[in-house]
Each structure stands twice: as C-alpha cells, then as structure tokens.
Amino acid sequence: MSNGKKKRKRPSGSTSTYRAPAQAERPRRGLLDSILAPRTPGASPMPKLRTTIAKGTLTALGIPGLLIAIPVVLLLVWVLLTLVGFQGPFTALGVTFAIPPVTTFADAQVAGRAFRAAVDAKGLASTLPGFVGLAGLLLLHAALSAVIATLCVEQLRTGGTSSWALRRALRVIRTTAAVGLLGLGLLVAGNLVAALFGSIGVILGLVGSMVVGVYLFGFAPAIAADEDRRVSDILIRSVRASRMPGSANLWFAIGYVLLALISVVAPLPGSEIGVTPSISAWAACILVNLFGVLVQATLVYRYLVVAPEVPEQPPQRERAAR
Amino acid sequence: MRIRLLLVVPSLALAALLTPVAAAATSDAPWPQYQGSAARMGDAIQAPAPPYRVAWSAATDIGDASHAAGIPAPVIADGDAIVVGRESVDAVDLTTGQPAWSAPRSLGPSSPPAVVGTTVLFVEGGGDESVSASNSASAAPSATASASTSPTKSASAPSVIASPSATTTKSTLVAIDASTQRRIWTVPLSDVSHTGVVVAGGVAIAGADDGTVTAVDPATGTQAWSVDVGDHVLAPMAADDEQVYVCVRPETNGTAQLVALKLSDGSEAWRYQPSASVVDLGAPAVATDTGGSTVYLVSSDAALRAIGSDGTQLWAEPLYTATSGSPPAISSDAVYVADQSGTVYAFDRSTGAERWRFATNHGAVGAPVVTATAVLQPTSDGAVTAIAPDSGHRIWEGSVADSAVFGLAASSDVIVAAHTGSAPGITALQADPAGTLTDVASPTSADPAGLAIGWLAAALPLTAALVLIGRSWDQRRSEPLLAPTDDDDLPIDPWEADLEDDDT
Numbered sequence: 001m002s003n004g005k006k007k008r009k010r011p012s013g014s015t016s017t018y019r020a021p022a023q024a025e026r027p028r029r030g031l032l033d034s035i036l037a038p039r040t041p042g043a044s045p046m047p048k049l050r051t052t053i054a055k056g057t058l059t060a061l062g063i064p065g066l067l068i069a070i071p072v073v074l075l076l077v078w079v080l081l082t083l084v085g086f087q088g089p090f091t092a093l094g095v096t097f098a099i100p101p102v103t104t105f106a107d108a109q110v111a112g113r114a115f116r117a118a119v120d121a122k123g124l125a126s127t128l129p130g131f132v133g134l135a136g137l138l139l140l141h142a143a144l145s146a147v148i149a150t151l152c153v154e155q156l157r158t159g160g161t162s163s164w165a166l167r168r169a170l171r172v173i174r175t176t177a178a179v180g181l182l183g184l185g186l187l188v189a190g191n192l193v194a195a196l197f198g199s200i201g202v203i204l205g206l207v208g209s210m211v212v213g214v215y216l217f218g219f220a221p222a223i224a225a226d227e228d229r230r231v232s233d234i235l236i237r238s239v240r241a242s243r244m245p246g247s248a249n250l251w252f253a254i255g256y257v258l259l260a261l262i263s264v265v266a267p268l269p270g271s272e273i274g275v276t277p278s279i280s281a282w283a284a285c286i287l288v289n290l291f292g293v294l295v296q297a298t299l300v301y302r303y304l305v306v307a308p309e310v311p312e313q314p315p316q317r318e319r320a321a322r
Numbered sequence: 323m324r325i326r327l328l329l330v331v332p333s334l335a336l337a338a339l340l341t342p343v344a345a346a347a348t349s350d351a352p353w354p355q356y357q358g359s360a361a362r363m364g365d366a367i368q369a370p371a372p373p374y375r376v377a378w379s380a381a382t383d384i385g386d387a388s389h390a391a392g393i394p395a396p397v398i399a400d401g402d403a404i405v406v407g408r409e410s411v412d413a414v415d416l417t418t419g420q421p422a423w424s425a426p427r428s429l430g431p432s433s434p435p436a437v438v439g440t441t442v443l444f445v446e447g448g449g450d451e452s453v454s455a456s457n458s459a460s461a462a463p464s465a466t467a468s469a470s471t472s473p474t475k476s477a478s479a480p481s482v483i484a485s486p487s488a489t490t491t492k493s494t495l496v497a498i499d500a501s502t503q504r505r506i507w508t509v510p511l512s513d514v515s516h517t518g519v520v521v522a523g524g525v526a527i528a529g530a531d532d533g534t535v536t537a538v539d540p541a542t543g544t545q546a547w548s549v550d551v552g553d554h555v556l557a558p559m560a561a562d563d564e565q566v567y568v569c570v571r572p573e574t575n576g577t578a579q580l581v582a583l584k585l586s587d588g589s590e591a592w593r594y595q596p597s598a599s600v601v602d603l604g605a606p607a608v609a610t611d612t613g614g615s616t617v618y619l620v621s622s623d624a625a626l627r628a629i630g631s632d633g634t635q636l637w638a639e640p641l642y643t644a645t646s647g648s649p650p651a652i653s654s655d656a657v658y659v660a661d662q663s664g665t666v667y668a669f670d671r672s673t674g675a676e677r678w679r680f681a682t683n684h685g686a687v688g689a690p691v692v693t694a695t696a697v698l699q700p701t702s703d704g705a706v707t708a709i710a711p712d713s714g715h716r717i718w719e720g721s722v723a724d725s726a727v728f729g730l731a732a733s734s735d736v737i738v739a740a741h742t743g744s745a746p747g748i749t750a751l752q753a754d755p756a757g758t759l760t761d762v763a764s765p766t767s768a769d770p771a772g773l774a775i776g777w778l779a780a781a782l783p784l785t786a787a788l789v790l791i792g793r794s795w796d797q798r799r800s801e802p803l804l805a806p807t808d809d810d811d812l813p814i815d816p817w818e819a820d821l822e823d824d825d826t
Contacts, residue, residue, distance in 0.1 A: 055803050055804075058792075058795055058796070058799065058803055059803055060792075061788060061789075061791055061795060061796075062792050062793075062795070062796045062803075063792070064789045064792065064793075067785055067788045067789050067792065068785055070785070071777065071780070071781035071784070071785055072781075075777050075781075079773075082768070087642060087681070087766045088681075088765075088766075113642065113643075116640060118640075119597075119623065119627075119638040119639065119640050120596065120597040120625075120635075120638055121597075122597065126599070155803075156803055156804040157804065159803075272681070272683040272765065273642070273663050273664070273665060273681040273683055273765060273766060274681055274683070274764075274765025274766060275765065275766055275767070275768060275769075275773075276765065276768075276769040276772045276773050276776065277773070277776055277777075278776055279776045279779045279780045281776070281780075282776050282777050282779075282780030282781060283780040283784060286780060286781060286784050286785075287784070290788070301803065301804070304804055305804070
C-alpha cells in the first residue's frame, strides 16, 4: 500500500496520529473492466455482517460531534428549504444522511417543489431551477457523506477525531459527488426500465438501480477518505471491494435500500404538508438519519478491514486462459 | 339564536350587495346545476354558516370506493337533493333525508345532472369504469388528470376528470320528469360521456370522449347543434350567457386546449392553448362582470389560470401540487381552488395574487364552495373543512363519510355532500347553534417559536442519549475497533504529502 515515500511527522498542532495509505501509481482501467471481471477467488476477508454492523454502530456513536451534527444539519436544511418555498412533507429530510441513489430519489421530489420554474417558463428557464436545486442537494449529500467517511476513518484508525477529518473531507467531496452523479444516472436508467415494464419495472428499475448504486459504490467514500487515488480509481476499487466473495454486500445493499425506502414512503410523523414539524416528526427524522449515518460508518469499517485484500488488478480470467 | 340571526342576516345582505355577479349567476332553484349554475362558480351566499352538524344521511347508488366512478356531485331542485349514481338517479328530500324518488339509469360513470323546471337532465350508459371493473378487466384506464409525484396520501385520490373510456358502449343524454320519473326524451351521444350536462342559453349541452359537443333543446331533445372540438372532451363544461367553455385533452402527445363555443350555433369563438407542458386542463368556472367573462381553471402543470373574454391568458399562478381537475369556486373578488394535497388557495380575481393558502392535509377531490362566511372544501377522506375567506384560517371541520366527498351543494338550510365510502350516499350538514368555531392557522404558516421548540424538544434528549450511549460503549470496549496496524507499514498521510508539496 505504501508508495515508498519516507514517513513524515504531522505538523504541530495536529492531535490526530492518523496516517492514511498513500497513492500508488496504477495502470488506469475502465470501470466496466472491474464490473465484468471475474470475482476474486478464495475465502472472503470481509467480517461477518453482524460484526460489521456492531462495529460500525460503535464507530458512529463514538463520535459525539457527528451525533450532534445530525439534528443541527437537519434544522439548517429544513430552514433553507422552507425559505425557498418547500412546504413539506418533512419526511423528505429522512434521506439527508442517506447513501446515493436513495438520496437522489427523494431529492428529485424536493427539487420539483422547492425549485420550481415559473408557470409557462420556456426553454432553459423551465428546467434550470430544478436542475440547480437538484445539483445543490446532490452537493449537500456529497459533503455530508464525505465528512461522515473521514470522521469514521479517523475514528477507526486513531480512536479519535480531529480537524483532519474536515480538511480531508474537502478532497473526498469530489468522489462523493461523483457517486451522487452515478446514482442519478442509475435512477434515470431505472426509470426507463420502470417505464418499459410497468409495475414490475418499478421494482426492477427503481429499486434495482438503488441497490446497484449502493452495492457498487458504497465503499467509495471510505476509499477516498483513506487513500489518495484518482476518482475513477476509487470507483473501480469500490466495485472490486463490493464484489469480494462471500461478503454478503449485495444483501447488505438490498436490506439498506428497502429500509431506507420504507422510511421515505411510510406515514411517519411529518408526512404532511406544513413548515413546523412536530416533536415526533423531528425525533423520527433524527432517528432515520442516524440509521443512514450508522450504515455509512458500517461501510467505512467494512472497507478498512478488507482494504489490504482488495486487489489492485482485476483477477485473470483463468478459464479463458486455459 | 337571535344574536346569531342578527349577525348572519346582515352579513348575507352585505355579501349579496358585494357579489352582484354571484347573485346574477344563480337561478330560481338554489343549486340546479353542478357547482350551483352553468357558470360553475360554486358560490352559495344563501348557505348556512359554520359550525355545522350532520342533519341526516341517505344512501344512494353512488357506490363504495371500489365501485364509484365519475363525478357524483349533487344538485338541488324543488326541495330535493339529486345525485347520479351507478345505475340510478336518486333524489332525497332535503328536509327529512328520506328518499324522494329514484329513476333507473344504464350503468355508466356518474356525472353532474342539471335541472330545468321539473325536468332532470342527465347522462347514462358508458359501462363500468369503477376500480373494481378495471381490476377485473385488467384494462384500467388511467384515473389521473395530472402527473403528480406527491409522496403524500392524496396521491392515490381519484380524479374528477376521467380518462378516455376503454369501453365500446356509448352514452345517452336523458330527460325525465322529476314528478313522475318518466322519460321525456333521450338523445344518443357519439361516445361515452363524462362531462355531465350544462344548461345555458336555452340549450342543454353534453360532451363526449371523442371530442363531440352536442347541444339540444331541453324541452324536446331536438338537436340544436353538434361540433367536434378535438381529441377528447372529458371535464365538465361551464357556460355564461353567450358561450360554453370546453376543455380538450390531446390524444397522446400535445397540449390541452380551452375552446369557447357560441351557444347560438356552436361555432368556435376562440381557442386558448397554454404552454406545451400542459397535457390536461381541469373543469372551468366562469365569472362575468362589466368587462366581460373570465374563465378560471387549473392545468396539469399545477397552476391556476385566468383566461379573458378574448381567449388570452390574464394570469397564471403556481399551486404546490397538481390538482384533481375540479373547477375553482369564485366569489366577487377571489378565486378559491384546492390541490391534491388538500391545500386550499385564495387568489385575487383580477391580479392572481395569492392571498392565503391553507393545508388541510386531507387530500381534495371535489370542488370548493364559497359561502358568505366560509370556503367549504370537501376532502378525499370524508371531511368537510370550512376556511374563513378573509383570514385563511380553518374555522370548522367535520366528517361526513369515511371516504371521498365528491361534491357539495347548498340551499338556504343545509349543505349537501355526496360521498362514497362504506355507506355511500348523501349527507346533509346544517348550522349547529351549539357548535363552536375554531381559528387555526395553516400548517404552512411560519412559526419560528414552534419550530425551535419542536426541534429542541426532540434533538436535545435524543442527542444526549446517543452521546451517552456512545461514551458508555466506548469506555467498556476492551480492544480497538480496528485491528492496529504495524506503524512501520503505515504510509504517508496524503494530507501531509500535500503540505510537503506546498512547501516545496
């Protein structure tokens, strides 16, 4: 994992002792090379799901700043959205700390109401407000996901957090934004499938695209926070990590997406039109978003455990070679 | 009671003075057509004021939630509330709530009737378009007039405007004598009809799915004229003294249009076409004053539009969500409309400026009705909400059914609500002297103190509990979460590498 550079001391004033793996020069490959490549043979180094979830939960709960940030961010986002005309339902904020493309799914609905074009607007004016709103929400989720990833990486590596996480998050945003864009693309593709195949297509297309997004790119924020790589390399590595054998990552992604969708469509407190959420609506929203944070922390832990085992090259197609 | 009368009578008189247009639009019968008159203004200055209590409920053939179809909105004439059901037209005595009469009708989607003297005009036939029939046939025509992505419960609410019928049967325009229930005449229509009947300028008019609009003499059934205005005519029509206003939905791709036809010969006066994103228009309502007529209607892009007497758009204002396609209610100076989320809006009639909005959070299918003291909005879960026209605050709300209320009608004594549900039929509301009025602001009104209190009450204990749990677990943990790595193997912190690069 080392690039052979000599080790250096952290600048004075920094309390964290975290040292992340540095960038290694690797041959560039296409994203599809990793998706279509055969899975890495052998036993899985992935920890069991139960262990992963427990450790991820402990990681997130061990960062007080992150726990305090959840309601604070929710309040800020809600105030901003209501200022631009959004009037609910408040449950739309349940995906604030979720993982793309689940976030994008709800963002499209929020953007359609909060960033609506004027009646009878034509051309660019008819699409620009919604596009800008969607882009803004995508960047918001990217920033939050980046901060969560860096905080969890530092917590796991050092047992504590420092300003390093926030500084590092500025670099991770590129990756999390790319993941958000990929999620948007997957959702668009999923909508096409849904349109073609009717009600079954909704499950295949929409839910499937969300599962694929979480499954393939769920590790990307952790990789970006822990390693110095190009965005494309990070995405490829995330795909490789997710496809490690016996990892149950697909089931993890399916379970997360279903639970996240339930939290979006369920008649939770705050599912009505209105700009003053009740106490129960706030509580439900905080808990739903805590769930999203725990899942992200779980993915970070899961990746850090197996990081040394994730192959840099796609496994050879042995059968074809023979 | 005396005090109540002292308050109500002057207010009614004042409202009558301030609403000459509304007064002129009504006829001798209190509510002989859909939304009160051919203009569909939904104005009921003679109606009792809230609070209300249920006076009576009567079963009719509207059908339960899975069997109701179309717009079973009531009318009132000759002391009876009349509603078109699935296979009968039912009249209920307004005073007692007892069945007055019932006339058979060929199965078809319900639509608003019209009453001229003792003649009741309605449309029959067209087949079963209910949810149950659609499910059994697996060929359900879409039931939404507007493309809505609302995640709220109102998203599944039925629409006032139907989709083009998939059945092969056709509808018939029927006239019966209310006193004998005998058929006076019938006129076959060219396709299934969902529009109901509008009577204006001496003709009774009905539209058909194939775009045909037919006008007949209400006394004899003799055809006055028939024109094809375009692809589909599905929404109830409105009329003033000179023109009838017809909404045309395009076949597949295209833009919806509003067509004004002259009542005299059916010739086209003008045709309004909104922007290309509008695939459907709701049922129109028309108000006439000295400057001419203005048509108000909703569009599928979640907007309320005002169209002038020459067919030009006067203004268009956005709504929060799409609507079910019901016509707005019109008072002397304001237009009231509800969207599918159940949010009721008041707009200035001349400028389109939004005066207030109230989120009922009940979902709305039927059209609002405006009285001298309240805007009454029927909801998709069986409630009727009364909102003060001046403040936009809810002053009363009551339940009349356990499912959608499709429409209201008003006399001087009662408000009549036609509804589906476990006991589909008509329920009458009357003034309740013992009831109390409320003064509830809309949930969409900003309440910074309430926002802060709600947030603090939820966030503080939850966050504190989570932090304490985290600390407790952290202290009890005996080993690090992540297995320690040999320090010699640790690579360079990329952030430090960046700093080094910056230095050099």
